[in-house]
Amino acid sequence: MAEVLIIGAGPVGLFMAALLLQDGVDVQVLEQRGAPELQSRAIGIHPPALAALAGTGVAETMIAEGVQIRRGMALAGGKCLARMSFASVSDRFPFVLSLPQARTEAHLERRVNELGAGALHRGVRLTGLSDDGTRVSVEADTASGTVRNSAPLVIAADGVRSTVRALQGIDVRVKEYPDSYLMGDFADGTGFGPDAALFLSGAGIVESFPLPGQLRRWVVRLGPGDATFGGPDAGGPAAGGPGADARWLMGCVRERTGLAIDAGTNSMLSRFGVRTRLVPRMVAGRVVMIGDAAHEVSPIGGQGMNLGWLDAAALAPIVSAAVRGQDVADRLRTFEGTRLRAAARAARQAEINMALGRPLTDRLLALRNRGIAGVAAVPPVNSLIARRFTMH
Template identity: 30%
Template sequence: MASSRPTALPTRTDVLIVGAGPAGLTLAAGLAQLGVDHVLIERADSVQPGSKAAFVQPRALEYLDRLGVADGLVAAGKRGRHFSVHDGARALLRGSYDGVDTPFPMMLLVSQQATEEHLNRRLTELGGMVHRRHKLITFSPDFPGVTAAVAAPDGSVRAVYARYVIGADGVHSRVRSTAGIDFPGTAREQLFALADVRLEPGSASALLEDTTFFFSSEGMLLTSPLAEGQHRVVASVPPGSKAPTAEQTETLLATRGPREGGPKVAEVITASTYHVQERVAEKLSDGPVFLLGDAAHTHSPAGGQGMNTGIQDAGNLAWKLHAVLAGLAPEGLLDTYHGERHPVASGLVAFTSQLTSLATMHDPELCQRRNDIVAAAAKAPGITDWLARQLSQLDISYATEPADGAYRVGQRVSPRLVPAQGLDWTLALPTSPTGPTESGRIAPVSLQFVDALETPLLIRPDGYLAAHGVSDRSARCAGRPRLLPARRADAMSRATTADTRPLHAAVRAPVSTVLRC
C-alpha cells in the first residue's frame, strides 16, 4: 500500500529502520506507539503481493495484540487448530493448539501481504509512515550514532543522522554487510518448490485441512489451507526444476500426499522455487547497529517460524530502545538484545534444520523406520503438547537463573493470567479482601489486580517477567495507587541507574519512584 503522504526524509532521527517487511513494520509500529522518533525506509514502492510467510504463531499474535493489530489480522485469516504428520493416508502424528495457554490458540493462516497491510495501517494510525522507494546506500560512524546516505525516489542522495540504525532488510542486508557483521552458515543443495493454489471444488481430501507434513520416500510434501479458499503446497524437487504448474502440483499431491481422491488443481495463484539457507548473524548488534528478522537469521520455512521470529525480534528491541532513549535505563540494556535473541535464532535454525532433514529422506528403508518412530513417539504422553508449544513459540524464555517458586525472571507471562496493556510495563498484584482492586495506570506502568496471583509480578512491555516478589510495603503502596501530578508523570523516564544488567534487575528503583504512598 503506497502512502500519499509527503516522503521528504528528515535529516535527523533517533532510529533509522531499513526495510518495511513484517519485522521492520512491527518495530516501527512499536516505536510509534511508544513515542520514539524514527524513520522507516523501504526500496519497494508498495507492499508486495503474495503469501510468502503464511503462518502467524500464537506468540507473535500475543505481541501483535499489544500493537492493536491481532484482532483485525485474525479476522482476515483462517484459524488453523491442528497440525499433522502423515505417510499417505496413514496418520503418524496429530497435534492441536487447543490446549496451549494463550488467548490465540491457533496457527493463523494468512498471507504475508495481509500481515504487512495490517501493520502498515496501524503504523499510519499511530502517526508513522513508510518512506517508500528509498534505498540505503551506506552509512558511516558519526559518534554516538551514524550518518546514512539514502537514495531518494528522484535519484538524489540525502544524509540522515541516526542515533541507531536497524537492519530489517532481508537475507541480503545492506545494513549487515556495511557493518561488516559475518553471516555464517550453509546453503542446502536441496531445491524446494512452493505453489499457492485453488483446488477443484469437492476434490480436496480431508487430510488437506490440517497443516500437514507428508513423509514419503518420494520426497517431502507440506500442505496447508490458507484464507480465501487457497491451499499452500511445498515440496522438495530435483535440481533445475522450474516453478510448478497445476499439473505438476497435482502430481506431487498424488505421489506424496493423501492419495485419496486425487486433489485437482483449478488454479495456481503463485509459484516459485527456492534454496534454503541456514545462517545466523555472528552478532545481532554492533554499537549503534542492530539486525532483525531475515537480516539476522534465515532458515528452512519448516514449521512456519521465520516471520514470527522477526516479529519477536522487533518486540524485544522496541521497548529497550525506548527505555534507553527516554532515560529509563543505561545504554548497556541494549546489549541484552543480542544476549536474548541470538540463542533463540540459533536454536530455531537447529530445530528447522533437523525437521527439514527428517522430512527429506529418500531411502525407503530409512523412511519406513523414520515413520514408525514418529508414530510411536506420538503415543508418548505429552509429546504432541510439547510440539504445539514449540511451534507456537510460547516456550521461548530468556530465563538464566534457577526457578524460584512458580516464576522465573525472563519467562513469558501468559496474557490469560495477566492481560496485556499495550506496550506499558505492568505491575500485577494479588487481590486483597480488604484492599482496593481497581486497576489503573501511572505512566508508563499499568497496575492490575489478579485473583489467581500468588506474588506481585513486574512484566516487561514484550510480555516477559522482569521481577517478582515486590516487597510487602511496595505492594501496600501499590494497593493505594494514585496518579502522579503532571510534573511528576515523567519520573520514570528521568530515572537512571549504573546497573548494566538486563532491565529486570534495574527497574525496581525506577518503579518505586512512580508508585508512592
C-alpha cells in the first residue's frame, strides 16, 4: 500500500513521481512497458516546463545534453522572410530545449530512483480498478502473476490510450484532422546550427529542428497525393521499408526546400496523423488524469508533453496537502478547470499551426508568406507570438 499510485512511467508520470517523492509522499509507479521506449517523438521543452523540471533537479543536466533553440526562421524560395527570437520570453530559460524524449525520460527515471529506490515497477499491466470513496484498489498482471495494490489516490499518466480512463468509463471528446506528417532524424548538414527553420512551401510546410549529436529532425506535411506507409502509391512513402521511406523524405525535403539530406544517415522515421482528445473532467472520485490521459493535442507546436508536466506541477502541492489530511476539494476543482482551459488553448494553438502549414495555391501562398513577413516585422507582435509559441 502506498499514499499515491501513479499509473504510467512516461515523462509525465515520472515527473509527477519525482515531485511527490521529494516532498516526502510514499509513491508507487506502475508501468506496463518492461523497458523504456527508445524511439523519441517529442523533443521540444518550453521555458515554463523547464522551470517546473528545475524544481526536481533535472533541468541542468538536461540542458547540458540538449540543444538550446534561441530563434526560429521562416524561409521561402531560398530567402529568409522572418526571424523570431526567444530572448524575451524568459529571463531564466530564453530558449526552447531540444532533447529526445528517450533521454528526457532517462533523466527523470534516474531522479525517481534516487528519491525512492523501488518506487518504479515495470511490466505491470493494469486490468482492474475500483474506487470505494476512501481508497482506490487496482489489479494488474505481471510476469509473476496477478498483483493488487491500493492507495487513497490514483494519478493516471498512462497516455492517450489510458487504461485508467477506460476502466473508469470516462468519455473523451475526439476531433480528427485531415493533416498527416512524416518525420525523420538525419545528420545535420544545413549550417543552421541551433536555429529552428520553417520552410513555407506551397506543397506543405517543412519543419526542421536541431538535435544533440549534430542531428536534425525534419517534419514534412504530407499532401493528398502522398501515400501512407505500406501504401500502393510509389510516389509517396513507399512500401519498400524504412530505407525507401527515408529516401522519399529526402526527395521531398529537396523539392520543397532546395536542401539535400543524406538518407543513409536516417536514425528515426515516423508517420503520424493528428487528432485532439479532451476529457470533460480530469478528476473522477479519487482518480486524477493528467497528461495525454486527459488531453491529446497535435504534436505540431510541441506542446503536448509540456502540457502534461504543467499538469503535474499544478497537481503536486494539492496531492501533498491531501496526504497530510487537508481538505483539497476546492483546490482540485480549481486545478481541473484551469488545466482543462490550458489544454483547450493548446489545442487551438495547434490548429493554427497546422492551418498555416497546409498546401496552398500560388496566390494564397504569396498572401500567407507576405502576411507572415509583415507580422514578424512588427517587434511587439513578433514578441507576443514568441510568447504564445513558448506556452506563456
